[in-house]
Amino acid sequence: MAPCLVEHVVADAGAFLKKAPLQEIGKNIYTLKDVVEEIRDKPTRRSLAFLPYELKFKDPLPEHIRTGTTAL
Numbered sequence: 676m677a678p679c680l681v682e683h684v685v686a687d688a689g690a691f692l693k694k695a696p697l698q699e700i701g702k703n704i705y706t707l708k709d710v711v712e713e714i715r716d717k718p719t720r721r722s723l724a725f726l727p728y729e730l731k732f733k734d735p736l737p738e739h740i741r742t743g744t745t746a747l
Contacts, residue, residue: 698728
């Protein structure tokens with residue numbers, strides 16, 4: 676039985692540092708250029724050059740960014 680993939684996955688630096696198999700989770704993998712730039716260790720940077728999927732870069736729209744703290 677083939678795995679059920681979600682349509683879109685947004686990856687942070689932790690996903691790349693842990694070498695998460697994102698292609699097994701979703702069809703479209705997105706991140707920010709800032710996320711990739713914050714990865715400093717050579718093995719992880721090297722692995723980003725040879726991902727088994729296309730990494731798509733997107734910037735969030737300003738109205739989708741919340742700053743500051745909110746009370747829960």
